[in-house]
Amino acid sequence: MDFSFSEDQRSLVQGARAYFSGRYGPEVLRRLDLDGLCNPEIWKGLTEMGLTGLLVPSEQGGMGMGLVEGALIAAECGRVALAEPLVDTALIAVPWLISRGDTEALAKIAAGEKRVAISHVINPWLNDGDGTPLESIDPLRHLTTVEDAENDPFLLDLGALMSAAQLIGVGDAMLSQAVEYAKIRTQFGQPIGAFQAIKHQLANCVGAIEFAKPVVWRAAQAMQDALPLAPVHVSHAKFAATDAATLTAETAIQVHGAMGYTYEVDLHFWMKRCWALAGAWGDRAFHLRRIDHAVLGGEGNKWPLAIGPEHTFS
Amino acid sequence: MQLTYTPEQEAFRADVRAWMQANVPREPLATLECREGYDQHVAWERTLASDNWGMVTWPEAYGGRGLDLIQWLIFEEEYFRANAPNRANQNGIFLLGPTIMEYGTEEQKQRFLKPMAKGEVIWAQAWSEPGAGSDLAAISSRGVRDGDHYVLTGQKTWSSRAAFADWGFGIFRTEPNSKRHKGLSFILFDLNTPGITRRPIRQLHGEAGFAELFFDDVRVPVENRLAGEGEGWNVAMATAGFERGLMLRSPGRFQATAKQLIDLYRKHESHASPGAREAVIQAWGAAQAYAYNTYAVAAKIIAGGKIGAEASLNKIFWSELDRTMHRTAMQLLGAQAELKRFADGTLNHWLEGYIFSLSGPIYAGSNEIQRNIIAERLLGLPRLGAG
Structure with missing residues (x-):
């Protein structure tokens, strides 16, 4: 029993965070938003970092990592509100293709030559497709319609897990933007962050995010270990991460005051990502129903969840 | 990350479970807050100590078993699974004990820890x-x-x-x-x-x-x-950290309450509101989240880390979860919530628990103080008037 990340996992995160934060600041997001284009150089950079092939087996030229590492990188993508659909291709499509024994595209994905996004009936569009465009409130998600969406539960769980992980990073980022603003904005002769009315709201966000994190990591490990109850843990993760990020988004705009309502302040990129991901791959109600079924399902329960102090990891 | 127990840990769990089954009093004790109940609870402390279960993480020389924090968590899970009594000596074993372990002289450790572990001094x-x-x-x-x-x-x-x-x-x-x-x-x-x-x-x-x-x-x-x-x-402040952080309220307590709340919901399902149903589901989720987080904190401490201002996050989380769960139970009980004993004579422990849960956000440093600590020490926000 060891609920901690390995040295390798920690350095993977540190490496990705250093790479992203040096290159994909808000100025990049603004340029992409204004140009309405993806910059191919960015995908090239992600490929060189090995991130497109993170979960691709080494035989196909990837790093052969697992879903825990995938979730950790998804959180880093959320932290920078990455515009490129790296999560859709590398962290959702790749493990789904592997689960189906469909390895044909993997080498090209790892090499950065191919992007694959898979649509699920629960959200029948693609973030990165070539159908008719649909306009998302998140200007950095390029949604298009699809003809045929999949209806595979494993795909749904992958999408939900990686969305939950992104929401953790999105929440962390919004919180630190609000905190930095509260330190520099002064009123009544004080930084507004000195007032308890601000402090306590931000402290609530820390609590929500910090207690959602272990739920997400536990879900990632459960999926990686292919536990029969992994879908329940994924729903718990998506539910907790959605609530934490939503609370943080609303708190962050409130702390920014009227500035938070402007395009000029960066917050809105993360807030819009939060809104999009909150509903993607199963919304709050969908995941609550799945947990409800496991906890209160009674006879014929598809996910007979053992409940009680001795069942923390049952 | 390894989220399964070793065979040794499973065997330890079986030992604790067997001991609890053999020793936990069949009838609930009187409340710790009256003389009779206090004496019963002290007697229970001594029963625990008779087999060195007083504080399993302490060295054997001080009356413990020299076990690690994962084993402590397993012990606590089984403790609450067995619905064992509250600890009369929680101020000693969970708060002062770890403080003496860190700051005490060898003479003080010898003098105070063993009688504490043995339940001889409360x-x-x-x-x-x-x-x-x-x-x-x-x-x-x-x-x-x-x-x-x-x-x-x-x-x-x-x-x-x-x-x-x-x-x-x-x-x-x-x-x-x-x-x-x-x-x-x-x-x-x-x-x-x-x-x-x-x-x-x-x-x-x-x-x-x-x-x-x-x-x-x-x-x-x-x-x-x-x-x-x-x-x-x-x-x-170190003692307060132990109080708020890891030891005072282990997750098993809240997982046990969540389980009882789920059972209560099943009994009252026919007249429960959709909001109560969602609160019950969330109680399970929050108690599990608290447990995962505690295992993560334990792993951090085992690896040589320390728990600092994060302890305040824990204190807010468990105290507000406890209050929410008991409030939900009171709502499910409806008209019966006010009864100290139900018509069949059984104790309405939800009422007692709800009243006690209202003290959680106040004791061990009020939750307002905890939020200040989080804002100032974890987020680096300025103190009022310092800017």
Whole structure:
């Protein structure tokens, strides 16, 4: 029993965070938003970092990592509100293709030559497709319609897990933007962050995010270990991460005051990502129903969840 | 990350389970906050100690079993699975004990830890004063050095367990005219020392779980001081960290409550609101989240890390979860919620639990203070007036 990340996992995160934060600041997001284009150089950079092939087996030229590492990188993508659909291709499509024994595209994905996004009936569009465009409130998600969406539960769980992980990073980022603003904005002769009315709201966000994190990591490990109850843990993760990020988004705009309502302040990129991901791959109600079924399902329960102090990891 | 138990850990769980099955009292004990219940709970402490279950993480030399924090968590899970009684000595084993382990001399460890683990000496904490609650650094009780003794004067209040306990610990101003966090010392005292008057405080439910303490020239030997003279604040904050952080409220307690709440919901499903149903589902999720987080904290400490201001996150989380779960239970009980005993004579433990849960966000540092700590120490926000 060891609920901690390995040295390798920690350095993977540190490496990705250093790479992203040096290159994909808000100025990049603004340029992409204004140009309405993806910059191919960015995908090239992600490929060189090995991130497109993170979960691709080494035989196909990837790093052969697992879903825990995938979730950790998804959180880093959320932290920078990455515009490129790296999560859709590398962290959702790749493990789904592997689960189906469909390895044909993997080498090209790892090499950065191919992007694959898979649509699920629960959200029948693609973030990165070539159908008719649909306009998302998140200007950095390029949604298009699809003809045929999949209806595979494993795909749904992958999408939900990686969305939950992104929401953790999105929440962390919004919180630190609000905190930095509260330190520099002064009123009544004080930084507004000195007032308890601000402090306590931000402290609530820390609590929500910090207690959602272990739920997400536990879900990632459960999926990686292919536990029969992994879908329940994924729903718990998506539910907790959605609530934490939503609370943080609303708190962050409130702390920014009227500035938070402007395009000029960066917050809105993360807030819009939060809104999009909150509903993607199963919304709050969908995941609550799945947990409800496991906890209160009674006879014929598809996910007979053992409940009680001795069942923390049952 | 390895989220499965080793065979040794599973075997340990089986040992604890078997012991609990054989030893946990069949009938619930009277409340810890009356004389009869206190005595029953002390007897239970001694039963635990008779097989060295008093505090499993302590070295064997001090009456423990020398186990790690994962085994402690397993022990706690089985403890709450068995619905074992509350710990009369929680101030000792969970708060003062770890503090002595960190700051005590070898002589103090020998002197205090073993009787604590054995349930022979029950401890009360004595921090708050009438003028120093959330603003603990405003304390004014004094300890004046007189040869090899301190002479304590002043008043402490809300002293948990002090109505019946044997010994107490608290901080006293040992440097005359010192201000705020400076000049305080952490002192342990026998509650039966001449000059100490205890006045039990009747709580809103009618029992007296805490007390006021009056110190009238109470002579306490200098060797009862923990750590150096004037270092009391830092020692007290370490104790507070243990209180808020890991030990005082292990996850098993809340997982057990969540499970009981789920059972209660099934009984009352026909007239429950959709909101109550969602609250029940969330109770399971939140109790599990608290458990995962505690395992993560344990892993961090085992790897040599420390728990700092994050302890405040835990304290807010468990205290507000406990209140929410009990509030939900009261809603499910509807008209029956007000009954101290149901028509069939069984105790309405939800009512008792709800009343107790209202104290959680207040004791161990009010949740407002915890939110300040999080904002200032974890987020780096400025103190009011410092800008």
